[in-house]
Structure formats: C-alpha cells, structure tokens
Amino acid sequence: MFLLPNFKIYLPLLISALISGLALWLCHWVLLGRHTDPGNERKIPRQLTMMGLTLLAIIVITLSLPITDTLRTQVFGLIGLIVSGMFAFSSTTVIANFMAGLMLRITGPFRVGDFIRVGDLFGRVTERGLFDTEIQAETRELIAIPNTVLITQPVTTIRSSGTIISITLSLGYDIHHMTIEPLLLKAATESGLEEPFVHILDLGNFSVTYRISGFLSEVKGLITAKSSLFKTVLDTLHAKNIEIMSPSFMAQRPMPVGHTTVPKPLRQKAPETETVAEEIVFDKAEQAESLETKKREKMERIAELEARLKKAPDEEKKRLNDLLEKTREQLKTLTEASGPTDESHQKTPNHNNRS
Numbered sequence: 001m002f003l004l005p006n007f008k009i010y011l012p013l014l015i016s017a018l019i020s021g022l023a024l025w026l027c028h029w030v031l032l033g034r035h036t037d038p039g040n041e042r043k044i045p046r047q048l049t050m051m052g053l054t055l056l057a058i059i060v061i062t063l064s065l066p067i068t069d070t071l072r073t074q075v076f077g078l079i080g081l082i083v084s085g086m087f088a089f090s091s092t093t094v095i096a097n098f099m100a101g102l103m104l105r106i107t108g109p110f111r112v113g114d115f116i117r118v119g120d121l122f123g124r125v126t127e128r129g130l131f132d133t134e135i136q137a138e139t140r141e142l143i144a145i146p147n148t149v150l151i152t153q154p155v156t157t158i159r160s161s162g163t164i165i166s167i168t169l170s171l172g173y174d175i176h177h178m179t180i181e182p183l184l185l186k187a188a189t190e191s192g193l194e195e196p197f198v199h200i201l202d203l204g205n206f207s208v209t210y211r212i213s214g215f216l217s218e219v220k221g222l223i224t225a226k227s228s229l230f231k232t233v234l235d236t237l238h239a240k241n242i243e244i245m246s247p248s249f250m251a252q253r254p255m256p257v258g259h260t261t262v263p264k265p266l267r268q269k270a271p272e273t274e275t276v277a278e279e280i281v282f283d284k285a286e287q288a289e290s291l292e293t294k295k296r297e298k299m300e301r302i303a304e305l306e307a308r309l310k311k312a313p314d315e316e317k318k319r320l321n322d323l324l325e326k327t328r329e330q331l332k333t334l335t336e337a338s339g340p341t342d343e344s345h346q347k348t349p350n351h352n353n354r355s
Contacts, residue, residue: 016063020060101147109150115222118153125288132144132146132147133147160219164214165225165229167233170207177200180210183237184196185212193214193225196213198211298330298334302331305324
C-alpha cells in the first residue's frame with residue numbers, strides 16, 4: 001500500500017522510457033539493422049537521424065522525471081554541457097572533416113563514378129561520406145581521402161561528357177614537322193579519338209617535343225584509350241621508318257650506319273579478345289555509379305508521372321497510379337540495395353570482343 005503512491009509518481013517516467021526504447025530499437029532496425037552494407041552515401045544520413053532521435057528520447061525522458069522545474073532545468077543544462085564538451089574535446093580534425101563533408105555535398109564538385117585527381121592520387125569516386133571520400137585507384141585499391149584534403153587542395157574532375165587524351169613524344173630535327181603532324185593525327189583518329197590536334201611543345205637541344213591530343217567521349221575507357229593511342233602512334237611512325245628517339249642516342253651508344261631501332265613489322269594480328277582494364281580496375285566505382293544513375297532515372301520518372309497524374313482524366317488515373325506505385329517500389333529497392341561485397345569483387349569480369 002505504501003509503494004503504490006511512489007509507483008504512480010514514477011509511472012510517467014517508466015512509460016516514456018519504455019516507449020522511447022521501443023521506438024529507438026524499431027528506428028534502428030528500419031534504418032540500419034536490416035541493411036547488410038548500405039554504404040556511406042545512405043548510411044550517414046540514417047546515422048544522423050538516429051543521433052537526433054536518441055537526443056529527442058533523452059529530452060522526453062528528462063521531461064517525465066518526477067522532479068521540480070528548477071531541478072529539471074539544471075538537468076537540461078547538464079545535458080547541454082555534456083554535448084558541448086563532446087564537441088569541444090573531440091579532435092578538431094574530425095569536426096573539420098565533418099564540415100568539409102557538408103560543404104562538398106552543398107557545392108557538389110563531383111559525383112559517384114567520376115574520375116578525380118587530388119595531388120598524386122587519381123581514381124574514380126566510389127563513396128562520398130561526411131568524413132572522407134573513397135576513390136578506386138588504377139591499381140584497383142580503395143583509397144579514403146579526408147574531406148579536408150578535398151577542400152584545401154585543387155580537385156580535378158573529368159567531365160562525364162568527355163575529356164581530352166594527350167601524349168607527348170620527342171623526334172629529331174631531321175624530320176620536318178609537316179611530315180610528323182599528319183601521321184600523329186592519323187594515329188589519333190585510328191585509336192578512336194575525335195577531333196585530334198597536334199602541338200609542338202618544346203624545341204630542345206637535340207629533339208622536338210610534340211603533343212598529340214584528341215577528344216574521348218566515353219570517359220569510362222580512359223586507361224584503355226590512352227594505351228591504345230600509344231600503340232597506334234608507335235605503329236604509325238614505325239611504318240614510315242621514323243625513329244621515336246633523340247639524336248643524342250648516337251652519342252651514347254654508337255650504332256652501325258643505316259641501322260635503325262624500328263622493329264620489323266609482324267604479320268600476326270592483335271588478339272581479337274582483349275581484357276578491358278576498366279572492367280577490373282574500377283569495378284566498385286562502376287557499380288556505385290550505375291546505382292546512382294538508376295536512382296536518378298527513377299526519381300525523374302516519378303516526377304513525370306506525378307505531373308501527368310494531375311492533368312490526366314479519371315479513366316487514366318488508375319493506370320498512372322499503378323505505374324507510379326511500381327516506380328516508387330523500384331526506387332525503394334534501389335535505395336535499400338546493399339553495397340558490393342568482397343564476393344562480387346572476386347567475380348571474373350566480362351570481356352569485350354575487339355576486332
């Protein structure tokens with residue numbers, strides 16, 4: 001009988017604690033628990049949501065405490081002091097990376113799947129987190145770059161609409177540039193580049209430095225395109241008996257008169273099936289970009305269907321509603337799709353046939 005009044009006093013606290021605990025557990029399962037590896041792009045917003053809900057639950061429980069208003073105000077002050085202390089004593093680097101991540105999301109200098117260069121690092125973006133950005137390098141390694149680096153150093157982003165591929169080479173003064181330029185333009189065209197052009201970069205003591213450039217519309221084949229340009233330039237110049245070297249070579253290693261370093265032409269053809277480097281190197285970046293592209297397409301489709309639904313006659317609204325619901329389910333599936341696992345990385349990529 002004496003315990004009943006005390007139980008009534010603490011009943012609001014018990015109820016609010018029980019409801020808050022169940023709500024947090026349910027939200028954690030919905031946002032994070034049922035996803036194997038959603039990736040930083042989808043994990044970070046959900047983690048921030050859980051932090052906000054946890055803080056809200058603490059406030060609700062504090063309000064239900066059976067204490068006076070003065071003491072409750074002091075408890076709120078203590079909670080604020082603890083939160084402020086956590087930020088104050090946290091590493092300044094963590095806070096700086098967090099703010100840099102927010103800034104990168106606002107400015108949007110690159111997207112998932114883009115090629116970027118930061119200092120000596122080059123690769124394709126696979127994930128954009130609030131604290132770091134992950135890229136996949138040409139060696140297939142995953143590199144995490146702190147976001148502070150991305151806002152304090154120049155970031156070069158290769159445009160998805162196309163880029164310029166360039167290589168440089170040195171040739172002797174004994175060959176007229178009017179002879180060299182058409183051959184280099186021909187090599188660039190045969191390698192698959194569009195609108196090629198040639199520049200003379202330097203007149204050295206022993207050689208002339210040329211640069212051949214061309215437009216590559218499909219940036220996903222960046223590595224293969226550059227290698228193909230090198231091979232085509234070699235074949236084109238060697239076919240015309242033009243040595244790709246500086247005349248100073250003669251001063252370093254004397255050679256017989258009339259002897260050249262041009263290899264003899266081979267009759268055998270290049271292999272018809274060739275491994276495309278980008279399929280192996282940037283597999284995770286390719287999957288991440290494909291997922292983001294599909295999500296944007298579904299969002300645009302939903303916006304289009306909603307606009308049509310407002311103007312559609314009654315007999316067509318049912319069909320549009322069904323399409324809208326189906327598209328929303330597809331977008332939900334893409335949003336909840338798990339990130340690539342190690343098993344998917346170990347799969348043998350498909351090879352493209354090249355003639």
